[in-house]
Amino acid sequence: MARVLLGVTGGIAAYKAAELARLLVKAGHEVTPILTDEAETFVSAKTFEALARREAPRALYPHLVQADLLVIAPLSANTLAKLAHGLADNVLAQTALAFEGPVLAAPAMNPRMWAHAATRANVAKLRERGVVLVGPDEGEMAEGEWGVGRMSEPEEVFTRVEAVLARLHQLEGKRVLVSAGGTREPLDAVRFIGNRSSGRMGVALAEEARLRGAEVTLVAAYLAVPPPGKVELVGAPTAAELEREMLARSDADIVLMAAAVADYRPEEQSAGKRPKNAEPWTMTLEPTGDVLAQLGARRRDGQLLIGFAADHGDTGLARAREKLAAKRSDLIVFNDVSRDDIGFDAAENEVVLVSAVGERRIRKAPKERIASEILDEIVKLVSK
Ligand SMILES: Cc1cc2nc3c(=O)[nH]c(=O)nc-3n(C[C@H](O)[C@H](O)[C@H](O)COP(=O)(O)O)c2cc1C
Known part of the structure; x- marks a missing residue:
């Protein structure tokens, strides 16, 4: 009551x-x-x-x-x-x-x-x-x-x-670290390579964790939605900054890696704004650091690590299963990006939670509801 x-x-x-x-x-x-x-x-x-x-x-x-x-x-x-x-x-x-x-x-x-x-x-x-x-x-x-x-x-x-x-007190005393949003990798002073992530899912997760009594830090790349209140907000616009900020706080009790981090960045950045001309602009993209793998490599006993996989259909789901072990994560939240009604830049999502004990599909719902279901799963893992 x-x-x-x-x-x-x-x-x-x-x-x-x-x-x-x-x-x-x-x-x-x-x-x-x-x-x-x-x-x-x-x-x-x-x-x-x-x-x-x-x-x-x-x-x-x-x-x-x-x-x-x-x-x-x-x-x-x-x-x-x-x-x-x-x-x-x-x-x-x-x-x-x-x-x-x-x-x-x-x-x-x-x-x-x-x-x-x-x-x-x-x-x-x-x-x-x-x-x-x-x-x-x-x-x-x-x-x-x-x-x-x-x-x-x-x-x-x-x-x-x-x-x-x-859920008011479920995560009291826990430090929760969430990353959210899409990174932007500069090509020059004004242009960048980005992605369509709105950050809505990560923001919803941060808010849900706070509502359950956790002390929350949100490491945010670019967000198309306002960040939640009463959480510590750390700006991390590029993959390198996000990597640094997440690793600096990697001792949190629960880590949710929901940000869409660029997998590649330009090897070199032009100084100033590259002027427009008739010449093609050729560049080499180099891989960025794998933040989830690094978090997995340094995880401590009792810590929970949750990764996100944005991929296509059944083969994507299979890759998410592999990711669970490869990144030493407790849970991978699989998000099918082949559908345009859910996931990136959409208000709703439908995900599959992949963990060592099995898989659970969460049917299409507003991201806030999905966040709540993900946190339910995390609470179960915390109390194990
Ligand atoms: C028929 C009618 C329907 C209304 N429906 C809404 C509504 O759905 N949402 C809204 O914000 N204001 C609506 N309004 C305007 C509010 O009633 C009005 O702004 C009022 O000052 C709100 O006062 P309150 O916020 O103190 O309840 C409606 C007004 C009328 C006459």
């Missing part, structure tokens, strides 16, 4: 919060609903009181200090902006500002509101502070428009709430 503060803001999706409240209460949690005035123009506070099987508390403070989690669903663009800027002009905003525990929110708004630069910046701020965002999903809006902005279904939000609650 957990104590959950359930914030509800004003939007069409407020009705979905009633179902979420029902699911939480059914699962045995104590739910304290906090509706904004705007939310009450869509749904009645009485509905939530009845579902929570308790009246709205007169004094919120005792609930605030005892609560395990603050959930805000739906989260309006307006309240999202308030949270990002620390405004406290209603009870929900005050609660969010005063609450010290984990916060999970399910934004819901018109796709253009979601895509607006102001909202993007506000979302980035919340993520930096460690707020877990579920959705929004792509689909048809109540007003008939199509796009990203629908609140995730109550069952999905509920699953994520349960995941956050179950």
